[in-house]
Amino acid sequence: MIDIRKSLRSNFHEEEINMAPLIDMVFLLLIFFMVTTSFVKETGIDVHRPTAATATLKNKGNILLGVSEAGGIFFEKKPIDIRSVRAHIERSLAENPEGAVVIVADRKSDTGVVVKVMDQCRLAGAVRVSIAAAKPTLDR
Template identity: 30%
Template sequence: MAFKNGLQSSDDILSEINMTPLVDVMLVLLIIFMLTVPVLTHSIRVDLPRASATQAAENAHAITLSVDRSGTVFWGQAALDRAALAQRLAALARANPQAEVRIRGDRRVEYQHVLAVMALAQKSGLSQLSFITEPVGNAQP
């Protein structure tokens, strides 16, 4: 826009562009994009089980609990009942609260047996639980 200063006697026209409205518009657009982009990128996905798992790093101090098809729980190779398992998990939690417990559940075992092992571990104070599974290509029918 051309403005004439009334104090100057010359008839020169100011030929500079006023940048303030342009900067204001750009800042408003920037704020709008900053608010809308995170909303678009954080959508809920339901198809997560399709991803294949990678093998976890070996931890020599991790405890492996196996639950067979009948619901029997094994600590290493020794079969335990619920009371003995609760005592061992409580002792493990007292010795090392950050110990990792890995659960190997037979795929045909009822869910309640695996859930009972998880609940015992949680009640004892252990919070690092993981599951051991077969890779998709090695699964047996």
């Protein structure tokens, strides 16, 4: 005679969840997002930009230089001297040849310092040098 209890016990399998494919997929997604993320470099200072009606947004990889109200120059969140601007821009242009230099100057900064920074950028080989401006707000 067939023992039904014994045959049911022998065919019973404990189900397992395999976590390896899930972990592989999570790592692939993590790598995908890390590769596709663009990292934003900042100047390292907060400035009050001057307003300009013709201000346009540039989405290409930009090299940012900051000029504070007191005349300090900042590159990648670090204060630098006017004499080292050229070397920093040359190095950045070597890494990103199509990059445009954007000078983020405070509206109360000295124009002479901004002109010196622009001059050093052009001497470093930057073809596109511009000054950051904000669009005027419409207050009614």
